[in-house]
Amino acid sequence: MVDIRSGTGEPIGPAEVEDVELYHPHSWWTRYVFSQDAKIIAIQYASTAIAIGMVALVLSWLMRLQLGFPGAFAFIDADRYYQFITMHGMIMVIYLLTALFLGGFGNYLIPLMLGARDMVFPYANMLSYWLYLLAVLVLVASFFAPGGPTGAGWTLYPPQAVLSGTPGGKDWGIILMLSSLILFIIGFTMGGLNYVVTVLQGRARGMTLMRMPLTVWGIFTATVMALLAFPALFVACVMMLFDRVLGTSFFMPAIVEMGEQLQHGGGSPILFQHLFWFFGHPEVYIVALPAFGIVSDLISTHARKNIFGYRMMVWAIVIIGALSFIVWAHHMYVSGMNPYFGFFFATTTLIIAVPTAIKVYNWVLTLWRGDIHLTLPMLFALAFIVTFVNGGLTGLFLGNVVVDVPLSDTMFVVAHFHMVMGVAPILVIFGAIYHWYPKITGRMLNGLMGHLHFWVTFIGAYLIFFPMHYLGLIGVPRRYYEMGETAFVPASAHTLNEFITIMVLVVGAAQIIFLFNLVWSIRHGREAGGNPWRATTLEWQTPETPPRHGNWGKELPVVYRWAYDYSVPGAPEDFIPQNQPGSAGLAPEGAS
Amino acid sequence: MSAETHSPVRQPLHRPTGLAGLAADWASDQRAFKNVSWGKAMMWIFLLSDTFIFGCFLIAYMSARMSTAVPWPNPSEVFALHIGGTDVPLILIAIMTFILISSSGTMAMAVNFGYRRDRKKTALLMLLTALFGATFVGMQAFEWTKLITEGVRPWGNPWGAAQFGSTFFMITGFHGTHVTIGVIFLLIIARKVWRGDFDTGRRGFFTSRKGQYEIVEITGLYWHFVDLVWVFIFAFFYLW
Ligand code: HEM
Ligand SMILES: [Cu+2]
Numbered sequence: 001m002v003d004i005r006s007g008t009g010e011p012i013g014p015a016e017v018e019d020v021e022l023y024h025p026h027s028w029w030t031r032y033v034f035s036q037d038a039k040i041i042a043i044q045y046a047s048t049a050i051a052i053g054m055v056a057l058v059l060s061w062l063m064r065l066q067l068g069f070p071g072a073f074a075f076i077d078a079d080r081y082y083q084f085i086t087m088h089g090m091i092m093v094i095y096l097l098t099a100l101f102l103g104g105f106g107n108y109l110i111p112l113m114l115g116a117r118d119m120v121f122p123y124a125n126m127l128s129y130w131l132y133l134l135a136v137l138v139l140v141a142s143f144f145a146p147g148g149p150t151g152a153g154w155t156l157y158p159p160q161a162v163l164s165g166t167p168g169g170k171d172w173g174i175i176l177m178l179s180s181l182i183l184f185i186i187g188f189t190m191g192g193l194n195y196v197v198t199v200l201q202g203r204a205r206g207m208t209l210m211r212m213p214l215t216v217w218g219i220f221t222a223t224v225m226a227l228l229a230f231p232a233l234f235v236a237c238v239m240m241l242f243d244r245v246l247g248t249s250f251f252m253p254a255i256v257e258m259g260e261q262l263q264h265g266g267g268s269p270i271l272f273q274h275l276f277w278f279f280g281h282p283e284v285y286i287v288a289l290p291a292f293g294i295v296s297d298l299i300s301t302h303a304r305k306n307i308f309g310y311r312m313m314v315w316a317i318v319i320i321g322a323l324s325f326i327v328w329a330h331h332m333y334v335s336g337m338n339p340y341f342g343f344f345f346a347t348t349t350l351i352i353a354v355p356t357a358i359k360v361y362n363w364v365l366t367l368w369r370g371d372i373h374l375t376l377p378m379l380f381a382l383a384f385i386v387t388f389v390n391g392g393l394t395g396l397f398l399g400n401v402v403v404d405v406p407l408s409d410t411m412f413v414v415a416h417f418h419m420v421m422g423v424a425p426i427l428v429i430f431g432a433i434y435h436w437y438p439k440i441t442g443r444m445l446n447g448l449m450g451h452l453h454f455w456v457t458f459i460g461a462y463l464i465f466f467p468m469h470y471l472g473l474i475g476v477p478r479r480y481y482e483m484g485e486t487a488f489v490p491a492s493a494h495t496l497n498e499f500i501t502i503m504v505l506v507v508g509a510a511q512i513i514f515l516f517n518l519v520w521s522i523r524h525g526r527e528a529g530g531n532p533w534r535a536t537t538l539e540w541q542t543p544e545t546p547p548r549h550g551n552w553g554k555e556l557p558v559v560y561r562w563a564y565d566y567s568v569p570g571a572p573e574d575f576i577p578q579n580q581p582g583s584a585g586l587a588p589e590g591a592s
Numbered sequence: 593m594s595a596e597t598h599s600p601v602r603q604p605l606h607r608p609t610g611l612a613g614l615a616a617d618w619a620s621d622q623r624a625f626k627n628v629s630w631g632k633a634m635m636w637i638f639l640l641s642d643t644f645i646f647g648c649f650l651i652a653y654m655s656a657r658m659s660t661a662v663p664w665p666n667p668s669e670v671f672a673l674h675i676g677g678t679d680v681p682l683i684l685i686a687i688m689t690f691i692l693i694s695s696s697g698t699m700a701m702a703v704n705f706g707y708r709r710d711r712k713k714t715a716l717l718m719l720l721t722a723l724f725g726a727t728f729v730g731m732q733a734f735e736w737t738k739l740i741t742e743g744v745r746p747w748g749n750p751w752g753a754a755q756f757g758s759t760f761f762m763i764t765g766f767h768g769t770h771v772t773i774g775v776i777f778l779l780i781i782a783r784k785v786w787r788g789d790f791d792t793g794r795r796g797f798f799t800s801r802k803g804q805y806e807i808v809e810i811t812g813l814y815w816h817f818v819d820l821v822w823v824f825i826f827a828f829f830y831l832w
């Protein structure tokens with residue numbers, strides 16, 4: 001690994017690209033609102049994502065209130081419950097997690113970590129945010145439209161999604177949902193192209209791909225995947241929109257609705273499922289890979305040790321990204337499929353577990369005999385590993401056709417995906433915010449509130465989602481407004497449901513503390529200085545904190561080493577910044 | 593910080609050729625694709641993403657056509673024109689395809705003259721390309737009108753599977769939108785070339801960045817792509 005760490009003695013090449021001249025804003029509006037600075041765009045993306053994420057959080061409280069205390073809240077009727085489920089799922093997956101990881105962290109960290117002044121096309125980057133905001137507004141509008149938002153489930157399966165039995169099916173709900181997704185995809189593409197080209201073509205001198213921090217690798221790979229997976233969703237949305245608005249029959253078979261034969265005929269609902277999941281499964285990793293990358297950096301920094309098996313980590317990210325395009329039909333085991341396909345998709349699904357497991361081992365081996373500082377980012381990173389392993393193991397259950405068939409559409413599935421793609425990435429987001437907040441604002445987040453937030457969230461999340469595995473095993477179905485009387489579900493299950501709901505409210509309260517902390521610390525947090533975690537990566541070496549427009553002073557940084565020179569024997573400090581020349585690295589240019 | 597060019601300042605140090613060169617480029621700093629500007633890289637990646645969109649559309653179409661339980665209208669009858677007393681199958685589409693492919697030729701010439709800094713010829717050839725494109729869209733509109741007057745609708749048609757009309761309008765419509773956007777782009781860039789923006793370093797209205805003649809080539813990439821997609825649509829829709 002020596003060659004990665006400190007180069008091979010080969011001199012660093014000259015600048016291949018002239019320094020770009022950035023757009024310099026002339027007014028408050030172009031500086032803070034219609035800003036072309038990736039850092040401002042990142043904050044805009046993140047604030048919008050968190051705001052809409054709060055809506056999804058409140059919706060989950062309402063759902064849980066119904067499940068824990070059925071009928072106690074008159075305004076939550078069955079239709080509303082389905083609307084809440086749908087909006088909760090869709091917002092969490094797309095408008096919160098995807099937008100926050102790629103639009104938020106991607107925009108903030110890619111240029112800084114690579115030693116660039118900005119994204120390559122700041123104007124398109126700005127448009128990306130405004131289209132995202134528009135998508136969010138269209139989504140929010142559906143709450144106020146006649147008939148309310150769609151209640152089709154976040155998977156929006158036709159034919160029910162556009163029929164009158166489903167809330168919003170024959171009203172505005174589904175139309176607004178699909179339009180919002182289309183806008184989101186167009187907006188994301190503008191940003192995504194920027195992230196990819198910046199990584200490929202806009203790095204600093206000395207910054208080779210194999211010296212990039214894993215955070216950038218994760219975000220980069222996820223963005224490439226998103227650029228290839230969102231097209232399928234785009235096409236599915238366009239076609240369903242036509243089915244609903246123009247009366248085409250792409251996804252609509254001949255069907256009788258409320259005793260009436262509809263005009264549709266000959267379409268294939270399964271086609272939608274294929275398109276949706278060709279997007280939907282990679283989407284899971286679009287959310288997971290940035291989390292993997294970030295968590296690697298958090299662990300390495302806060303355990304003061306180089307990441308174990310950097311190259312392996314990079315290849316694992318790339319291989320997971322590639323494999324995740326050929327597993328999608330594991331979401332369709334119960335949809336009716338040729339058994340050979342089931343066999344194929346079960347096999348590929350289980351193969352993905354291999355690179356994923358490698359990553360987990362490498363995180364643990366990084367921690368092994370590290371100088372572990374139990375800072376808040378570290379706590380969240382550790383919590384992530386535990387939660388992710390947990391969700392990954394239940395994923396192995398569900399990846400097998402015979403095991404999945406009885407478990408499909410039960411609370412077991414809800415428990416599984418909340419662990420693996422709900423709680424786990426959210427924990428990383430929290431960790432990342434605690435980690436980079438000092439760079440973004442110049443101040444530390446309050447530690448007391450932070451610890452309260454961490455422990456309640458982590459333990460609470462387990463108390464919420466762990467029992468759901470059990471509920472699923474005894475057969476409690478998913479997406480049910482109300483259980484009613486059943487022979488196979490004991491009364492004790494209901495007590496459990498009440499308990500889960502109470503925990504949900506407790507965990508919810510902890511998030512309020514977190515939001516308060518975010519606002520409070522901007523003014524009252526402890527001054528952080530430029531590099532409070534004593535980290536190696538470039539974003540901590542900026543001349544100013546928070547970094548100014550253009551990120552670096554007159555000179556762009558030059559990179560001499562990989563991102564993980566922690567606790568190097570013989571070095572005066574336990575970290576060596578990437579841009580520090582010297583014995584362990586290459587001689588500075590012109591010195592030889 | 594003088595100019596905004598993304599062109600190489602200096603060649604990177606020793607660059608081997610062949611596979612070793614590829615590996616060396618990817619292992620190098622700053623850029624994975626040497627001598628590829630940001631704009632060009634972005635266009636290539638966008639086109640890759642767009643390929644997936646068209647790919648999904650076409651796969652959806654094929655799956656509808658292969659699984660249909662009612663007869664699929666016969667393209668060579670549906671797309672025939674009645675000329676001089678006989679039905680000439682696919683004649684309109686043949687002309688449209690010819691025009692679009694010719695426009696790729698004029699586009700390629702425009703790129704060539706652009707790099708020679710021949711402003712007039714570049715702009716004129718781009719205008720000619722745009723004209724071909726607009727003609728294509730016009731003929732597309734003619735074909736749509738013809739089919740609509742014959743009773744083809746997105747939700748049904750007189751001859752068989754309803755998906756015939758829906759996929760036809762959707763896919764050709766999506767492609768036609770691409771061509772239209774391309775025409776608008778061509779006109780804008782042609783104007784800039786004509787005015788000499790890329791020689792005087794005039795800044796873009798939106799981006800306030802200086803442009804370069806390379807934008808002609810980037811527009812060309814998009815244009816050739818739209819052409820190529822048409823060949824696939826043509827093959828799968830009309831010849832199948
Ligand atoms: C405190 C946090 C959360 C709680 C209490 C919660 C609760 C719930 C509940 C009660 C359901 C409906 C289960 C059913 O009846 O079928 C649900 C569904 C869902 N949740 Fe969450 N959730 C939380 C966070 C998240 C996060 C962070 C994500 C991000 C991936 C997420 C994604 C989903 C999805 C995709 C569905 C499925 C929606 C559907 O069936 O259409 N949730 N959640
Ligand atoms: Cu999956």
